[in-house]
Amino acid sequence: MNLEIKELPDYEVAYVRHVGSYSETSKAWSELAKWASEKGIYDTQYFIGISLDNPQFVDEHACRYDACITLPKGFEKNDEAPVNYQHLKGGTYVMYEFRDTLDKFSLAYEAIFAQWLPTSEYEIDNRPILEFCLNNPNADPEGKAIVDLYIPIKIIA
Numbered sequence: 001m002n003l004e005i006k007e008l009p010d011y012e013v014a015y016v017r018h019v020g021s022y023s024e025t026s027k028a029w030s031e032l033a034k035w036a037s038e039k040g041i042y043d044t045q046y047f048i049g050i051s052l053d054n055p056q057f058v059d060e061h062a063c064r065y066d067a068c069i070t071l072p073k074g075f076e077k078n079d080e081a082p083v084n085y086q087h088l089k090g091g092t093y094v095m096y097e098f099r100d101t102l103d104k105f106s107l108a109y110e111a112i113f114a115q116w117l118p119t120s121e122y123e124i125d126n127r128p129i130l131e132f133c134l135n136n137p138n139a140d141p142e143g144k145a146i147v148d149l150y151i152p153i154k155i156i157a
Contacts, residue, residue: 001116006095008130008150011088012075013048013068021060022051023102026138028067035083036069045070048088049131049147089127093150094120102137102145112151120153127152 014035018028029047036042052064066086071077077085094116098108117124130150137145 001111002097003112003116004095005153006093006150008090008093010090011046011048012071012085013088014071014077014083014085015050015066015068016082017084018065018067019061020063022055022063022065025049025065025067028065031082032067032069035080039075041069041072041075045072047133049133050128051131052128088130091125091127092153093130094122094153096149096151098147098149099144101143105145105147108149112149117151117153121155122153123156125152125154 014032016028016032016035018025032047033042036045046069048068048070050066050068052066053062055063068086068088071085094112096108096112098105113124129152132148132150134146134148135144137143140146
């Protein structure tokens with residue numbers, strides 16, 4: 001596995017929440033992309049996905065997912081449904097470069113949590129897992145997603 005320990009800064013983000021299957025988040029991404037284009041920030045910021053529930057423990061139709069875009073400094077936040085805002089805390093993360101079709105994305109999670117994490121000097125930290133989405137897999141000729149997966153960690157005490 002190609003993993004790297006990284007420090008991330010705090011981020012202010014706008015997001016659209018999706019509730020339901022993680023395979024059906026495209027509507028949230030479309031709404032966020034439209035909003036970001038209207039605000040003129042679409043091409044200058046990071047797109048981050050946050051899966052808030054583990055589908056092994058939460059019914060698929062109740063899983064929550066936030067499609068996020070980072071905000072530039074000084075961005076004026078206004079109440080504009082369906083967009084909300086949140087602060088993402090930075091810190092130490094293990095980063096995995098995922099470059100494959102989305103049907104294999106859960107395997108990346110499994111490998112990190114079942115293989116790497118138990119044998120490392122780290123444990124999971126209480127911050128969201130961040131999926132930095134670097135392309136639109138629907139526009140990729142091979143349907144591949146380019147995602148830098150950041151899992152929050154801390155040294156085992």
